[in-house]
Amino acid sequence: MKSTIIAQLVAFALAPLALNTSAEPPTFQMGQMLSEAQNTCIVRFDDSVSKFDVEGRTRGMLVAANAQAKHIYKHTLKGFAVNMPCVKAQDVFGDEPDIMSFEQDSLVFALAPPPGKGKNKDDSGDPPTANQETPWGITRVGGPVNGAGKTAWVIDTGIDLDHPDLNVDRNRGFSAFTSGKDRSPDDRHGHGTHVAGTIAAIDNSIDVVGVAAGATVVPIKVLNRNGSGTTSGVIAGVDYVAGAAGGQGCANMSLGGGASTSLDNAVIALAQTGVLVSLAAGNSSNHANTSSPARANHANIYTISATDSNDVFAYFSNYGNPPVDYAAPGVAVLSTRMGGGTVSYNGTSMAAPHACGVLLIKGSSPQSSGTASGDPDGNPDPIIHL
Numbered sequence: 001m002k003s004t005i006i007a008q009l010v011a012f013a014l015a016p017l018a019l020n021t022s023a024e025p026p027t028f029q030m031g032q033m034l035s036e037a038q039n040t041c042i043v044r045f046d047d048s049v050s051k052f053d054v055e056g057r058t059r060g061m062l063v064a065a066n067a068q069a070k071h072i073y074k075h076t077l078k079g080f081a082v083n084m085p086c087v088k089a090q091d092v093f094g095d096e097p098d099i100m101s102f103e104q105d106s107l108v109f110a111l112a113p114p115p116g117k118g119k120n121k122d123d124s125g126d127p128p129t130a131n132q133e134t135p136w137g138i139t140r141v142g143g144p145v146n147g148a149g150k151t152a153w154v155i156d157t158g159i160d161l162d163h164p165d166l167n168v169d170r171n172r173g174f175s176a177f178t179s180g181k182d183r184s185p186d187d188r189h190g191h192g193t194h195v196a197g198t199i200a201a202i203d204n205s206i207d208v209v210g211v212a213a214g215a216t217v218v219p220i221k222v223l224n225r226n227g228s229g230t231t232s233g234v235i236a237g238v239d240y241v242a243g244a245a246g247g248q249g250c251a252n253m254s255l256g257g258g259a260s261t262s263l264d265n266a267v268i269a270l271a272q273t274g275v276l277v278s279l280a281a282g283n284s285s286n287h288a289n290t291s292s293p294a295r296a297n298h299a300n301i302y303t304i305s306a307t308d309s310n311d312v313f314a315y316f317s318n319y320g321n322p323p324v325d326y327a328a329p330g331v332a333v334l335s336t337r338m339g340g341g342t343v344s345y346n347g348t349s350m351a352a353p354h355a356c357g358v359l360l361i362k363g364s365s366p367q368s369s370g371t372a373s374g375d376p377d378g379n380p381d382p383i384i385h386l
Helices: 002-012 026-038 051-065 086-093 136-140 191-200 231-244 261-272 348-362
Strands: 041-045 069-073 079-082 099-104 107-110 151-156 216-221 228-230 250-253 255-257 276-280 301-307 324-329 333-336 342-345 367-371 382-385
Touching: 026 107, 026 228, 041 086, 041 231, 051 069, 051 079, 051 086, 069 231, 079 231, 086 099, 099 261, 107 231, 136 324, 136 348, 151 191, 151 231, 151 348, 191 216, 191 250, 191 333, 191 348, 216 231, 228 231, 231 250, 231 261, 250 348, 255 276, 261 276, 261 301, 276 348, 301 348, 301 382, 324 348, 324 382, 333 348, 348 382
Parallel strands: 151 216, 151 250, 250 276, 276 301, 301 324
Antiparallel strands: 041 079, 041 099, 069 079, 107 228, 107 255, 333 342, 367 382
8 A cells, every 4th residue: 555655646746837726735635635545436337237227226325335426437337436445345335246346446647747857837927928829749740720610528637718719618518526626627727728728729819729729628627726636536527528529529638547447448438439539648758558548448549658849759758559559749848828828848748639639630540740769669659640
């Protein structure tokens, strides 16, 4: 358990620089999140259970056990997250005939700049720029192009609902947090807003332009104001998209944590509905098979590593084919900042939304242009392109 906690706290350090607007210090909030994960179990029914029966069965089981469901899953996994450790959940629900698995909840984080190296320039004091910039990464993948009528589901920290350079659909937004300041899909961190800008910033006179300029971005908040969340909450966001998207658009997941079969299976089930999924490979300079959801594989899932402006593989990026499918710009990526203006970040978090923008336009047939030099696995990733 001690090694698990240490690994989770190291992963937390990968979250991007952002203002903390809460009254509690981040370490206090982190302790609360870790305690919540340790006291939550993800319970999965057999896939043969109808989605129409999931809620009724779950409610009945929980009433009998005097327990509460944090989330109920109907569209990807069939099951629920319950407020008890898995040791207790197995004791309470172990005799139920249709339960397939129990998985202890865990922590998930925004995949952004690794600490100690590189630079993240936060132009937080700057007003929206009078002249729109086209970031180098947008040009590198063949953008910008008109993304009107396309939809990206940004599974992240939320999106700034009032950002003047983003076409945000707040009505279809979702938050995995049912109380507190994070219950709104509005971004209180900045990571999701940055991701959304790379995908779809409007082609206008301010800030930046995205790959699929003007596409609709839907905020799916599964990470809190510190850029952290739980696997059970991320699955809830994925499950929501599977039910709301109608098999259309691209879901971007610039987040990750330890290996989770439940999260992998939920993302695969989302891809099976027809939604294209862009996943950040991770920032640990390690094989991408070590983390979820990066390791999830399906024809509609694209795991993305990061390159710099010289097409050199980013030193922090995870690697490995499979699961990595393409590389994309992930160093010194300028995009929209929460509250307006721009900010530059590094990370595979920044690479994945470039790919999501391409997928919105090209569907399941993206092109490539060149390869990432210096790929540690010796098999250079193709750089995704329109």
